[in-house]
Amino acid sequence: xxxxxxxxxxxxxxxxxxxxxxxxxxxxxxxxxxxxxxxxxxxxxxxxxxxxxxxxxxxxxxxxxxxxxxxxxxxxxxxxxxxxxxxxxxxxxxxxxxxxxxxxxxxxxxxxxxxxxxxxxxxxxxxxxxxxxxxxxxxxxxxxxxxxxxxxxxxxxxxxxxxxxxxxxxxxxxxxxxxxxxxxxxxxxxxxxxxxxxxxxxxxxxxxxxxxxxxxxxxxxxxxxxxxxxxxxxxxxxxxxxxxxxxxxxxxxxxxxxxxxxxxxxxxxxxxxxxxxxxxxxxxxxxxxxxxxxxxxxxxxxxxxxxxxxxxxxxxxxxxxxxxxxxxxxxxxxxxxxxxxxxxxxxxxxxxxxxxxxxxxxxxxxxxxxxxxx
Numbered sequence: 001x002x003x004x005x006x007x008x009x010x011x012x013x014x015x016x017x018x019x020x021x022x023x024x025x026x027x028x029x030x031x032x033x034x035x036x037x038x039x040x041x042x043x044x045x046x047x048x049x050x051x052x053x054x055x056x057x058x059x060x061x062x063x064x065x066x067x068x069x070x071x072x073x074x075x076x077x078x079x080x081x082x083x084x085x086x087x088x089x090x091x092x093x094x095x096x097x098x099x100x101x102x103x104x105x106x107x108x109x110x111x112x113x114x115x116x117x118x119x120x121x122x123x124x125x126x127x128x129x130x131x132x133x134x135x136x137x138x139x140x141x142x143x144x145x146x147x148x149x150x151x152x153x154x155x156x157x158x159x160x161x162x163x164x165x166x167x168x169x170x171x172x173x174x175x176x177x178x179x180x181x182x183x184x185x186x187x188x189x190x191x192x193x194x195x196x197x198x199x200x201x202x203x204x205x206x207x208x209x210x211x212x213x214x215x216x217x218x219x220x221x222x223x224x225x226x227x228x229x230x231x232x233x234x235x236x237x238x239x240x241x242x243x244x245x246x247x248x249x250x251x252x253x254x255x256x257x258x259x260x261x262x263x264x265x266x267x268x269x270x271x272x273x274x275x276x277x278x279x280x281x282x283x284x285x286x287x288x289x290x291x292x293x294x295x296x297x298x299x300x301x302x303x304x305x306x307x308x309x310x311x312x313x314x315x316x317x318x319x320x321x322x323x324x325x326x327x328x329x330x331x332x333x334x335x336x337x338x339x340x341x342x343x344x345x346x347x348x349x350x351x352x353x354x355x356x357x358x359x360x361x362x363x364x365x366x367x368x369x370x371x372x373x374x
Contacts, residue, residue: 021180027173031057035067037163044147054085057171063087067106067167068140078150080106080119081140082167101172106141109164111156117145205232206275217244218255219270221263228270230254236273239295261291272300281307286323293327305332312339314347318356 035052037043043050052067064086070079082104107115119141150157157163180187188196208214208229215227233240243250250256258266265287268278272288281288281303289304291297308320309332317340324333340347347353 019181023178025176025178027176029057029171029173030168032166032168033065033067035165035167037069037165038161040158040161040163052165057169063171065167065169067165069165077143078145078147079141080144080165082106082169103170103172104139105168106144107166107168108145108150108157109166111159113164115166116155116157117149119144202275206271209270209274216254219266220255220257220259221261221266222259224263224267226267226270228273232273233270236299237295237297261287265291269295269297269300272303273297285311286320289323289327289329289332293329301327301329302331305329308332309335312336314343314350315352317343317347318353322356 033052033055037050050069052069054064054066056065057063063084066083066085068081068083070081106119108117110116149155150163187193209227209232212227215229217228217230217233219226219228230240230244234244235241240256243256245251261269264280265284268280268284268288269291272278276299278288278300285304285307289301289308292301292304305324308323312320312335317336321333321336321340323329324336
């Protein structure tokens with residue numbers, strides 16, 4: 001009988017139950033170098049090695065590197081080595097192999113610029129170490145690829161008589177250690193702090209709308225006058241932006257009249273522009289979708305579509321399909337057609353469903369429904 005192993009579960013917030021919290025992080029610097037060897041057919045016949053230009057990582061470390069290719073080091077295979085030719089401000093003796101702690105990877109690219117032959121990522125360690133006559137420390141691949149593979153036209157490694165090599169280096173820097181208080185003195189995680197800051201900003205902007213702080217525009221509905229801010233409306237709606245930028249009556253009078261929607265919908269639209277949410281979304285999503293479409297408020301329109309998809313059922317599917325079609329809500333329309341097709345046997349027998357669709361006979365809605373079933 002095998003014994004089951006269970007994962008240990010933390011029943012409390014660990015940072016609240018300890019005195020101190022410590023972190024250890026490794027500084028990493030990643031950089032890459034692309035080297036193209038031209039006239040490769042002639043180069044591979046040379047007896048000496050071929051060296052790349054010297055390249056550097058970042059000014060922080062100031063190391064200088066160079067790739068060396070040995071076309072004739074091994075008759076059957078091609079060799080590549082990466083050399084550390086200058087340590088910058090780091091003084092060393094060549095008898096010490098680990099001047100830097102790093103990983104490296106050398107690849108040969110194909111015609112699409114993708115690594116077709118890729119050496120394994122390797123750590124710069126003693127057993128890979130090679131030395132040059134001028135005491136440069138190097139590491140590499142003694143047998144990266146067979147010569148027959150390199151010239152195989154199907155692999156497309158030599159393109160227009162050019163060979164392209166990519167070298168990536170990951171240098172390990174210092175280990176950074178930090179310690180901070182635990183318990184109630186522990187700072188919240190970064191993501192939580194960002195969310196808290198965003199929520200605070202939205203709350204303050206929403207307060208400006210609710211309390212009419214510094215308002216400079218009036219929105220007149222059938223029965224109310226709502227005060228708002230031009231800059232907020234312009235940021236959320238291309239229609240309001242054009243309205244307040246051009247020489248239109250709304251700009252001159254600082255008044256906008258919206259009487260084709262009831263008061264709750266207009267207020268809900270304004271509330272969303274300030275806070276990204278509105279209390280009437282659950283019950284009034286279809287009307288909010290219409291006002292979002294009219295004033296080109298993309299965030300509100302998207303949220304209305306999501307809400308209506310969540311509310312989809314067999315009783316309202318036809319009505320929601322019509323709303324989606326008339327308000328150019330492509331996501332809502334697609335999801336509603338999918339729902340109808342999943343339940344088509346029952347829905348197509350429903351007289352109420354057929355009546356709603358027949359009322360739209362002059363549109364292309366029935367055609368869309370037909371082709372969605374193919």
